[in-house]
Amino acid sequence: MSESSENGRRDFLKKGALGVTLAAWGQLVFSCSHSGHEHVAEEQGDIVKVLTPDGQLVEVDRSHLKHVHHVHPVTYEETREGVPGKKFVMVIDLARCTNARKCVSACQKMHHLPPDREWLTVKLMKDSEDGAPYWFPKTCFHCDNPPCVKVCPVDATFKRDDGLVLVDNTRCIGCKFCMTACPYSTRVFNWGEPGVPADMKTHFSSAESSIPGQVGTVEKCDFCPDMARMGKLPDCVTACPNGAFFFGDQNEDIVTNGSETFRFSELIAERSAYRYGEDLGTKPRVYYLPPAGRIEPAEKSLEEMPEERRKLYEDML
Amino acid sequence: MMKTAELNKKQTAILQALGAQLEKPGMLYRLWVALLLVLILAGTYGLYRQILIGHVVTGMRDNVVWGYYIANFIYFIGVSYGAAMLAAILYYFKVPWGRPIVRIAALVAFITGIIGPVFILLCIGRFDRLHYLFIHARVQSPITWDVMVISTYLVGITVFTYLLLIKDFAILRDTSLLELSSWRRKLYTALSLRYKGTDEQEGQIDHSTKSMAFIMVPKVILAFAVLSWIFGMTLRPSWNSTIFGPAYVISSVAAGIGLIIGLMWVYRRLYGLEEYITGLHFRNMAFILVILVAAFGYFTFSEYITNWYSSGKWESAVTAKVLSFKEFGWAFHLANLFAIVLPIVIIAIPRFRTPNIIALLSLLLVVAMWVRRYLTVVPPLETPLLPVQDARPEFVHYSATWVEWALVLAGAATFFIFFTLAPKLISVIPISDYDKETR
Numbered sequence: 001m002s003e004s005s006e007n008g009r010r011d012f013l014k015k016g017a018l019g020v021t022l023a024a025w026g027q028l029v030f031s032c033s034h035s036g037h038e039h040v041a042e043e044q045g046d047i048v049k050v051l052t053p054d055g056q057l058v059e060v061d062r063s064h065l066k067h068v069h070h071v072h073p074v075t076y077e078e079t080r081e082g083v084p085g086k087k088f089v090m091v092i093d094l095a096r097c098t099n100a101r102k103c104v105s106a107c108q109k110m111h112h113l114p115p116d117r118e119w120l121t122v123k124l125m126k127d128s129e130d131g132a133p134y135w136f137p138k139t140c141f142h143c144d145n146p147p148c149v150k151v152c153p154v155d156a157t158f159k160r161d162d163g164l165v166l167v168d169n170t171r172c173i174g175c176k177f178c179m180t181a182c183p184y185s186t187r188v189f190n191w192g193e194p195g196v197p198a199d200m201k202t203h204f205s206s207a208e209s210s211i212p213g214q215v216g217t218v219e220k221c222d223f224c225p226d227m228a229r230m231g232k233l234p235d236c237v238t239a240c241p242n243g244a245f246f247f248g249d250q251n252e253d254i255v256t257n258g259s260e261t262f263r264f265s266e267l268i269a270e271r272s273a274y275r276y277g278e279d280l281g282t283k284p285r286v287y288y289l290p291p292a293g294r295i296e297p298a299e300k301s302l303e304e305m306p307e308e309r310r311k312l313y314e315d316m317l
Numbered sequence: 318m319m320k321t322a323e324l325n326k327k328q329t330a331i332l333q334a335l336g337a338q339l340e341k342p343g344m345l346y347r348l349w350v351a352l353l354l355v356l357i358l359a360g361t362y363g364l365y366r367q368i369l370i371g372h373v374v375t376g377m378r379d380n381v382v383w384g385y386y387i388a389n390f391i392y393f394i395g396v397s398y399g400a401a402m403l404a405a406i407l408y409y410f411k412v413p414w415g416r417p418i419v420r421i422a423a424l425v426a427f428i429t430g431i432i433g434p435v436f437i438l439l440c441i442g443r444f445d446r447l448h449y450l451f452i453h454a455r456v457q458s459p460i461t462w463d464v465m466v467i468s469t470y471l472v473g474i475t476v477f478t479y480l481l482l483i484k485d486f487a488i489l490r491d492t493s494l495l496e497l498s499s500w501r502r503k504l505y506t507a508l509s510l511r512y513k514g515t516d517e518q519e520g521q522i523d524h525s526t527k528s529m530a531f532i533m534v535p536k537v538i539l540a541f542a543v544l545s546w547i548f549g550m551t552l553r554p555s556w557n558s559t560i561f562g563p564a565y566v567i568s569s570v571a572a573g574i575g576l577i578i579g580l581m582w583v584y585r586r587l588y589g590l591e592e593y594i595t596g597l598h599f600r601n602m603a604f605i606l607v608i609l610v611a612a613f614g615y616f617t618f619s620e621y622i623t624n625w626y627s628s629g630k631w632e633s634a635v636t637a638k639v640l641s642f643k644e645f646g647w648a649f650h651l652a653n654l655f656a657i658v659l660p661i662v663i664i665a666i667p668r669f670r671t672p673n674i675i676a677l678l679s680l681l682l683v684v685a686m687w688v689r690r691y692l693t694v695v696p697p698l699e700t701p702l703l704p705v706q707d708a709r710p711e712f713v714h715y716s717a718t719w720v721e722w723a724l725v726l727a728g729a730a731t732f733f734i735f736f737t738l739a740p741k742l743i744s745v746i747p748i749s750d751y752d753k754e755t756r
Contacts, residue, residue, distance in 0.1 A: 116709065123704055138703065147552050153460035154446075154453040173449050174372075174442015176382040177460055183552045185701040189382060189442065192373030215371045216442025277702065280552060312706045 074229065079168070079207040082160030083229050087250040089163065090139065090223070091267060094291035096244035097122070097135040099301035106239030110224065112211055114195050117188050119221040120236055124298060124313040133298040133316055134291035137244065139236065140165065140186045140221035141276065141284030148178035148187065157218070158207075163250070163285050164223055168207040172217035179218060183280050187220045223247070233258055242295065250285075320514030321484070322491035327751045330592075332494050335744040337588050339495070342741075350737060353730040360727020363720035364439065372442055374720045380705060381698040381715035385691070385725050386440040392572070392690040393728065394433030394467070394544060395565060398537045399573025401426035401474050403605075405533035408481075408526065414601055416750045417593045420743075421584070422577050423478040428735045429573075430474050432728050434467055439724060459547045466540040473536050477529040483522060484749035487512040504742075541566045553697045554632040555624070555639075564616040565693075568656070571609040572686035575679040578602050580736060582676035584745045593746045599672040603664045610682070614657040635700045645696055648688050656685035 046062040099122050107113070107120045125136040142165045149159050156171035157178050167187075179187045194213030205211060208225040224234035228247075237245040238258050248255030248264055255264045267273070273287040302310055302317075324332065342350075367374050377384045404422035407415030441447065454461050486509035489495075490502060497505075512518055545562035578599065585594045621640070624632045638644045660678050663669045695715050705713050717725075 121706075123706055125704070151458050151460070151551070153455055153458040153464070154449040155455045156449075156453075171446075171449065171453065172443065173446045175440070175460060176442070177458070177547070177551075179379070179382045180553065180698065181551050183702045185380065185703055185705075188379050190371070191375075191378060192371040218442075282552075309708070312708055316704060316706075 074206055074208055074226075076206070079166070079225075080158060080160065082162030082164060083225070084162075085251060086162040086228070088142070088223055088228060088285065089248060089250040089255065089264060090142075090286045091246040091248075091255050091262075091264065091273060091289060092137055092139075092286060093244045093246070093271075093289040094134055094136060095289060095294045096240075096242040097137055097291075097294075098242060098296045099124075099135040099298070100241050102239040102241055103137055103236035103245065106235040107221070110235040112196055112200055112213075117190075117194075119188065119219070124302075124316045126316050132291075133313075134294060135298055135301065136288075137236075138184065138186070138276075139286055140223070141184055141282070141286045142223060144283035144285060145281060147181040147183065147282060151177045151181045153177070162225075162228075164225055166207045166222050166225065167210060167217075167219055169210055169214045169217040169219060170205070172214075174216040174218065176218065183277055183282065187218050189218055190215050321487040321509075321512065322493070324488070324492070324494075324748070325752065328488070328748050329494065331744060331746050331748045331751060332488075332492060334588060334590060334593075334746070335748075336495060338740040338744065346737075350734065353734040353737070356723075356730035357727045357734070360724045360730070363723035363727075367439070367720055368444065374718060376711060376715055376717045376721060377440075378709070378712045378715075380701055380707075380712055381695060383440060383694050383698060384715050385717045385721040386436045388687070388691040388694045389725050389728055390433050390436035390440070391544065391565070391693070392433075392569075392687050393429045393436065393732075395541075395569025395690075396573040396576055397426045397430035397433055397474070398470075398541050398544075398566075399426075399570035400429065400577060401470075401477070401533055402537045402570060403574060403577065404481075405477070405530040405537070409530040409534075414598055417590075417746050418577065418581070418598060418602070419750075420481060420747045421580050421745065422573075423474070423481050424736070424739060425573060425577055425580065426474050427478045428732060429576075430471055432731055434471075436724075436728060459543065459550055462543045463547060466536075466543045470536055470540045473529065473533055477526070477533055480522060480526040480529060481747070482743060483509055483512050484514070484519075485743055485747060487514065488748050489743075538566075541569070548693070554629075554635045554700065555620070555693075555697045558620060560616050560620050564613060564620065567609050567613045567616065568686055568689060571606055571613060571656070572683055574602055574606050574609070575683040575686070578606070578676055578679040579683065582672055582679075583736075584740065585672070588740065588745060590746060596670075596672055599675045600670050603660075603670060603675045603678075606679070606682070607661055607664050610657050610660050614653070614661070617653065617657070631700070631702055635697050638696045638700055639692060645692055649692055652685040652688040652692065654685075655681040656689060 043061045044063050047059050048062050048065070049057055049059055050065070051057055101122060104118055104120050104122060108115065108118065111119060113119065119140075121138050123136045123138055124133050126133045142163055144159075144163070146157075146159055146165050149157050149165060152158075153175065154171055154173055156169075156173070157165065157167045159165050174189070176189060179185075179189060190213050193215050196212035200212050206226075208222070208229065210219050210222055213219055224232075227234055233247050233256070234245075237247045240257070243257035243259060246255035246257045246260075246262065246267070250264055253264045255262055255267060267289075268287050271289040273289050275284040275287055277284070302313060363374075375384065375386075400422045404419050404426060406412075407422070408419050438444070438447070450461070450464050454464070456462075486505045489497070490505035490509050512522070542562055545565045548556040549558065549561040551557060581594050581598065581602075584590055621636060624636045625640075639649050640646055660682055663674065663678060699713070699715060707713055
């Protein structure tokens with residue numbers, strides 16, 4: 001292995017580990033908010049220690065913590081070309097998914113999405129009549145032969161060299177052709193005003209963060225490229241209590257869920273990984289490890305959920 | 318005296334018939350126009366709401382991202398292509414019985430060709446970025462191909478329709494048989510482009526019109542093909558099928574002919590044109606209609622039987638949805654009854670081939686074909702590959718809102734208002750086409 005790629009791998013691991021350290025708060029960066037900011041909650045007397053960007057450890061009341069979406073400013077060309085030298089890939093271990101939905105809530109929070117606009121969904125699946133049901137987290141598959149990119153008339157959705165399929169929501173005209181073309185129903189549309197928090201409206205926006213959302217445009221799971229650019233893992237990966245999501249770089253042949261790291265090629269070979277809808281020829285970049293030996297039967301999550309929600313999955317049972 | 322002022326007996330008769338068209342409109346006519354204007358206004362208000370609030374005012378949601386608008390778009394633009402094809406073929410081959418039909422067909426093609434694309438615009442989330450279709454055009458996208466073919470088609474059909482009218486504008490400019498107000502004379506003068514009917518002018522205009530008719534046929538086939546590829550090239554069951562294009566072409570031409578027959582019937586009754594639009598015209602149009610719907614019936618059967626028999630999971634799910642009486646079954650079977658079975662069975666019986674019955678059949682067919690368009694768009698979108706599992710009913714099943722209804726009705730009202738007002742300006746029967754009659 002060449003030195004540069006070895007370094008790259010170490011770098012990736014190191015940065016990945018840093019990400020995990022920070023992950024006590026779901027890998028989010030917090031800043032102390034001062035009075036004068038909107039929505040200041042009353043102090044609860046719950047003091048937490050926070051590391052400031054200049055390395056000082058300070059104590060603040062939890063109510064002053066405010067989520068800040070930290071982004072790396074990138075040029076337009078950079079967002080179009082991707083992170084140099086990378087080929088991002090995801091592996092999802094279906095045996096570990098218990099429908100805890102922490103990935104979903106982390107994703108919603110990270111991207112400032114309202115509860116009804118999910119980029120990441122967890123489906124209940126069953127492969128055959130007599131088979132057992134299992135939970136199936138569905139991200140965008142960032143296909144290597146993306147049907148959505150093919151049909152876009154204005155180059156708003158595009159495929160990058162690092163494997164990601166992104167949407168430029170300042171370019172999208174909202175024809176929704178990509179939504180009909182995607183066989184995995186990955187894309188969501190801003191049917192009304194997206195309801196972006198006031199302080200996010202002036203936020204640095206690029207196709208790498210898709211924040212703030214724009215009415216009348218398409219958006220979707222983007223594998224958090226702004227995080228990847230900083231060497232951090234996507235929020236869904238770090239939020240999963242079971243470590244079901246593995247994210248990494250195919251060029252380096254490494255995937256990690258934050259605490260465990262595998263050789264990508266070995267993992268998918270040993271665990272007989274498959275890609276969803278392989279027969280459609282879309283060549284997804286998300287690999288699924290079959291739900292054999294599940295850590296918890298899918299029924300457990302179903303039993304715990306309220307009756308009206310359980311109804312949604314009736315067709316699968 | 319100019320040639321355009323010399324008319325033969327037949328032409329004089331048509332001009333006198335035109336007098337009836339130009340009469341001051343009665344109460345019923347005014348009420349009808351008022352109703353249409355109200356519908357158009359309601360649609361405009363709906364559009365205003367949609368622009369103001371977003372597409373959330375429609376029934377479309379993730380999964381069913383295309384609804385009434387796209388169904389209406391492919392319906393109207395298909396009718397336009399169909400009518401243009403008929404007009405071009407009848408004109409090019411100088412089909413003797415086609416004379417009074419070419420003009421109506423061209424006008425249908427012209428106006429539906431304008432109404433159709435409006436509906437694709439209604440379905441676009443960002444009106445303000447429409448110009449991106451040109452400045453950021455990507456040639457890989459079937460939408461870009463469609464933008465190219467539709468815009469060139471619209472130029473083509475506008476030129477063709479106009480060429481068909483110039484001679485009549487000149488006749489109306491020069492006639493002394495009708496009392497025409499001065500603004501009308503001025504308008505006809507402008508529109509007739511100084512056409513005086515000299516041999517040279519006539520030769521040029523006939524040659525141009527014939528060339529346009531010749532160009533329109535492949536143009537229409539290309540436009541049809543590209544539009545059907547928007548669906549056909551998409552990875553969705555029942556869209557991603559090779560028969561999509563042919564079935565769409567055949568049924569659209571049939572719907573176009575249905576509309577033309579309807580207009581022939583209305584104009585004939587309203588303006589006493591029984592002498593020009595005869596039972597023969599209705600019968601001939603009906604025969605074309607029967608051949609087309611028979612082919613459409615065959616394509617429909619072929620598509621559904623192959624999908625059903627081969628039991629592919631995704632295809633079967635859509636087929637089951639369309640056939641099930643709990644979902645789209647009634648709409649599908651009734652549409653097939655009125656668009657395919659009824660025309661074939663009834664026109665097969667000679668004594669039923671009367672203008673009234675043919676017009677009634679056409680009316681049913683025109684509506685039924687719209688239902689088939691709806692069934693082309695919505696059921697495949699309601700059947701994604703992965704289970705929907707959504708608590709919100711509007712994300713599972715599509716149901717149009719008042720905004721969509723208002724705009725669809727406004728589209729229909731625009732069609733009707735055009736054909737209500739057009740006879741106030743030009744003769745339904747092309748006067749100039751009867752110039753070779755004996756004097």
